[in-house]
Amino acid sequence: MEFNQDFDYSIFDSLIEKNVSFAVYRQARQQDIHLVLQTSQAALCLDSLSDLNGKTGFVIAPFRISEDTPLIVIHPDICLKGEAVVFSYLSDYHSEGISSAINIHNQTSVNSFTQYSSDYTTFYSALSENKLQKLVLSRTFDVERKRSFSAGTSFREACGKYHSNFVFLCNTPQTGAWMGISPELLVSEQDGIYKTVALAGTKKVSPEDWDDKNRKEQQIVVDYMQQQLNQLCGDVIQSGPFTAQAGNIEHLKTKFSFKLKDGYKIGDLLALLHPSPAVSGFPKEAAFDFIFRNESYDRRYYSGFAGPLDIEESSRLYVNLRCMQMGEDLLRLYAGGGMLLSSELKPEWEETENKLQTILSVI
Numbered sequence: 560m561e562f563n564q565d566f567d568y569s570i571f572d573s574l575i576e577k578n579v580s581f582a583v584y585r586q587a588r589q590q591d592i593h594l595v596l597q598t599s600q601a602a603l604c605l606d607s608l609s610d611l612n613g614k615t616g617f618v619i620a621p622f623r624i625s626e627d628t629p630l631i632v633i634h635p636d637i638c639l640k641g642e643a644v645v646f647s648y649l650s651d652y653h654s655e656g657i658s659s660a661i662n663i664h665n666q667t668s669v670n671s672f673t674q675y676s677s678d679y680t681t682f683y684s685a686l687s688e689n690k691l692q693k694l695v696l697s698r699t700f701d702v703e704r705k706r707s708f709s710a711g712t713s714f715r716e717a718c719g720k721y722h723s724n725f726v727f728l729c730n731t732p733q734t735g736a737w738m739g740i741s742p743e744l745l746v747s748e749q750d751g752i753y754k755t756v757a758l759a760g761t762k763k764v765s766p767e768d769w770d771d772k773n774r775k776e777q778q779i780v781v782d783y784m785q786q787q788l789n790q791l792c793g794d795v796i797q798s799g800p801f802t803a804q805a806g807n808i809e810h811l812k813t814k815f816s817f818k819l820k821d822g823y824k825i826g827d828l829l830a831l832l833h834p835s836p837a838v839s840g841f842p843k844e845a846a847f848d849f850i851f852r853n854e855s856y857d858r859r860y861y862s863g864f865a866g867p868l869d870i871e872e873s874s875r876l877y878v879n880l881r882c883m884q885m886g887e888d889l890l891r892l893y894a895g896g897g898m899l900l901s902s903e904l905k906p907e908w909e910e911t912e913n914k915l916q917t918i919l920s921v922i
């Protein structure tokens with residue numbers, strides 16, 4: 560992707576400093592950047608995913624909705640497409656906003672191998688009891704924010720490097736500033752046709768075939784998708800699994816395409832699919848509850864989802880992976896991986912290290 564060197568992407572850092580509610584994003588395999596910016600009041604806070612029915616804007620959804628991490632929709636007062644149009648608008652844009660940075664230091668984290676190992680042991684014990692088939696364990700990785708760091712410039716670099724991923728940078732007073740380079744579509748909709756994927760299983764890019772652990776891990780997500788979709792959807796067209804590259808790693812991916820039965824809308828579908836076993840575990844409720852009780856930090860918006868909802872007559876929401884939260888002096892990166900009874904500690908930790916490389920490569 561070619562970027563015009565005349566455009567100064569650090570203008571997005573000024574928007575973050577002024578605490579403007581906005582999102583700039585670039586869809587997977589597309590050229591143009593899009594800007595959604597709210598000029599009126601505060602971004603919309605919702606209580607449940609089904610409340611997204613009939614809404615329009617840029618959605619930022621947490622892994623688990625709470626008072627501290629609400630479900631947010633940035634209202635599309637301004638909705639622009641293409642570098643020239645976006646920068647022309649921003650060069651004249653003035654916000655009265657004042658900075659009120661969220662203090663990341665006060666939030667919980669799991670940075671060290673020792674902390675991760677302790678969580679791993681807890682998770683593994685639960686799998687051994689056979690009540691849970693799969694659990695996704697995750698962690699953080701803190702990087703000191705250098706003076707030279709620019710969120711806007713990192714966004715531009717991510718767009719250039721990761722053509723097949725959805726790339727976004729967003730900020731609201733409620734969520735703080737986040738950036739993600741996601742390979743995982745949660746739900747898209749255009750002209751009444753909906754799409755989703757079952758993405759799971761991870762290995763470094765290589766001609767080697769997939770092992771049983773990764774195939775099984777992905778099959779759990781496929782089975783879950785089929786079961787969930789049967790509740791709300793008519794004929795489901797399924798294809799895959801394929802190997803899908805995402806930066807330095809690969810995943811197994813199965814695609815689904817379908818229409819919703821009468822009376823159902825996108826919010827109902829999101830409520831049914833999120834969080835899928837790709838980021839949480841299986842069975843759904845038990846895994847979600849287990850992670851909430853036992854993972855020793857709050858995932859916040861990591862493994863939630865983000866993207867445009869009913870903008871230009873289509874929606875494309877992605878799971879918030881390969882992402883980071885940006886504080887005043889700290890960048891907090893996030894990564895996780897699916898655990899089965901056949902998992903081993905070292906390879907699971909290494910998988911998180913490999914996944915972190917995507918976002919690390921642009922900061």
Ligand SMILES: C=C(O[C@@H]1C=C(C(=O)O)C=C[C@H]1O)C(=O)O
Nearest residue numbers: 759760761837880894895896897
């Ligand atoms: C949890 C993450 O990724 C998810 C987990 C995967 C796995 O366990 O193999 C693969 C892709 C994603 O669905 C992450 O990137 O942090």
